Amino acid sequence: MIADGRELAIIDVREELIFSQNHLLLARSVPLSRFELKLARLVPRRGTRIVLCDGEDGLAERAAAVLARNRYADVSILAGGVAAWGAAGFELFSGVNVPSKAFGEFVERECHTPGIAADHLERLLRQGADVVVLDSRPFDEYERVSIPGAINVPGAELVLRAREIAPAPGTTVVVNCAGRTRSIIGAQSLINAGLPNKVMALRNGTMGWSLAGFTCDSGKNRRAPDVSDATLAWARQAACGFAQKCGVEAIDLATLQTLHADADRTLYLFDVRDPAEYEAGHLAGAISAPGGQLIQATDQYVGTLGARIVLVDDCEVRATMTASWLRQMGWRDVFVLAAVGKETGWPTPQILEPEAAAATAIDVAALSALSDRDAATIVDLSLSRDYLKGHIPGAWFAIRTRLDRAFKIIPARGTLVLTSEDGALAGMAVAEARELVDIQIRFLAGGNAAWTAAGYRFSAEPLMADEPVDQWRKPYERSGDAKSAMQEYLAWEIDLLPRIERDGSLNFFSLGQ
Numbered sequence: 001m002i003a004d005g006r007e008l009a010i011i012d013v014r015e016e017l018i019f020s021q022n023h024l025l026l027a028r029s030v031p032l033s034r035f036e037l038k039l040a041r042l043v044p045r046r047g048t049r050i051v052l053c054d055g056e057d058g059l060a061e062r063a064a065a066v067l068a069r070n071r072y073a074d075v076s077i078l079a080g081g082v083a084a085w086g087a088a089g090f091e092l093f094s095g096v097n098v099p100s101k102a103f104g105e106f107v108e109r110e111c112h113t114p115g116i117a118a119d120h121l122e123r124l125l126r127q128g129a130d131v132v133v134l135d136s137r138p139f140d141e142y143e144r145v146s147i148p149g150a151i152n153v154p155g156a157e158l159v160l161r162a163r164e165i166a167p168a169p170g171t172t173v174v175v176n177c178a179g180r181t182r183s184i185i186g187a188q189s190l191i192n193a194g195l196p197n198k199v200m201a202l203r204n205g206t207m208g209w210s211l212a213g214f215t216c217d218s219g220k221n222r223r224a225p226d227v228s229d230a231t232l233a234w235a236r237q238a239a240c241g242f243a244q245k246c247g248v249e250a251i252d253l254a255t256l257q258t259l260h261a262d263a264d265r266t267l268y269l270f271d272v273r274d275p276a277e278y279e280a281g282h283l284a285g286a287i288s289a290p291g292g293q294l295i296q297a298t299d300q301y302v303g304t305l306g307a308r309i310v311l312v313d314d315c316e317v318r319a320t321m322t323a324s325w326l327r328q329m330g331w332r333d334v335f336v337l338a339a340v341g342k343e344t345g346w347p348t349p350q351i352l353e354p355e356a357a358a359a360t361a362i363d364v365a366a367l368s369a370l371s372d373r374d375a376a377t378i379v380d381l382s383l384s385r386d387y388l389k390g391h392i393p394g395a396w397f398a399i400r401t402r403l404d405r406a407f408k409i410i411p412a413r414g415t416l417v418l419t420s421e422d423g424a425l426a427g428m429a430v431a432e433a434r435e436l437v438d439i440q441i442r443f444l445a446g447g448n449a450a451w452t453a454a455g456y457r458f459s460a461e462p463l464m465a466d467e468p469v470d471q472w473r474k475p476y477e478r479s480g481d482a483k484s485a486m487q488e489y490l491a492w493e494i495d496l497l498p499r500i501e502r503d504g505s506l507n508f509f510s511l512g513q
Helices: 031-041 059-069 081-087 097-113 118-126 139-144 155-165 182-193 206-212 230-245 254-259 275-278 291-296 315-331 364-373 384-389 400-408 424-434 446-455 482-494 496-503
Strands: 009-012 050-053 075-077 131-134 172-177 201-202 249-251 267-271 307-314 332-339 374-381 415-421 441-444
Touching: 009 415, 009 496, 031 059, 031 424, 050 059, 050 081, 059 075, 059 275, 059 384, 075 267, 075 374, 081 182, 081 364, 081 374, 081 384, 097 182, 097 291, 097 315, 097 482, 097 496, 118 131, 118 267, 131 155, 131 307, 155 182, 155 291, 155 315, 172 182, 172 206, 172 332, 182 230, 201 206, 206 482, 230 315, 249 254, 254 332, 291 315, 315 364, 364 374, 364 415, 364 446, 400 424, 415 424, 424 446, 482 496
Parallel strands: 009 050, 050 075, 131 172, 172 201, 249 332, 267 307, 307 332, 374 415, 415 441
Antiparallel strands: none
16 A cells, blocks of 8 residues: 555554554654544545554454544555564564654765864854854744854745845855754755855754753744845745756646545645745645755654645745655645745644533632632643643643543542643544543533633642653653763664665655765
């Protein structure tokens, strides 16, 4: 099925941390605990071939039942689960975003992308050399930690904005990210576009900087300037010229409508501009997918192998550069649309299952009153990262599909109130919780967002009724020895390429200069 060229979605329904320990290369992580919130966006066409994977723990059967209720008509379960794939002699992979990470290593090898070590860059900066550092990550990552003096220019913006920042060809341009992939892709994007400057990728990014013993900045707000007409004209010509070499096709709105009307193919419509531009106005139905992140984590946006992808960008530059990388990653049908729409706001995640009946809801004031009387047991089904940042006082962390474990730990009394980020997930879990405990069960309308909006405080004291296996943690988010975690992660990235080649499922190619 993987080799036949037809559309296929391989969906692994285990929790993300468990998924990250061993999974099929082309599988997408869609944990059953949040299945209804994620699946419809990743696999929007109901006729898509879907193969579900699990750990032979019954999760795939439960996911298949949800899909059947929602008219997905071509669903299979991998017999024996992920373990059977490995037992049959096929490759299993650890980590997340593996195809994208491996692609970065492939690009560096094939294009001989120039790199610079942290100590070399530090010496240049200390000596006042003519060098600029461009951080290719989203602003929130840059703001958390950055190379001293770096300017935030997210990946897809590099070709559009670099010449505005470094107009003199003698200025050396260094591109960094947290690790390797976005540094490599960002630097090679500028080289492919023909930027006349010397361009290099910072080896191992901010992690490499820290491992070399240097201190990163935090809380900075250095952003790229607006682009002049002359810079835009150069960037558009450079980006479009290279994208044409990669076989990227530009389309108009009429062609988009024709593609959208084809019921036999999946179509993804991604707006690759900066999220603030997307928020100000976008085409109806377009999903925000900043170009650098779309390459960095393609599996988090595109669930169906062999699908069509249309990238929207009124400047064309960001879409054409992103499309050129998708083509080199092996996505055949990638198109660019130069347009902008009037729709505003962020579309809410598609929910497959209907929300719980309103009769089971409780509002924040009623929950506060119950808590004051010690008459409520609160169970928070939010992602563990969000829960640990703050939660309703007294709330226990639990994972929806593992409530049977949680209720062995939680001393349930009074009314059991389920909550989550916005209440949607909690509402879905009411019926499941009723099968496990024999007390009154409600869910918090509006969830934790409604709690804070009403002015109630959060607590940071964790009550963990389960392990936080719902999320894979980045090296710098993990507890323990951060240095060892970074070294282990970087070694994992570098080791990916030979394993990808042994697997044989991906067909990367390179047109880098």
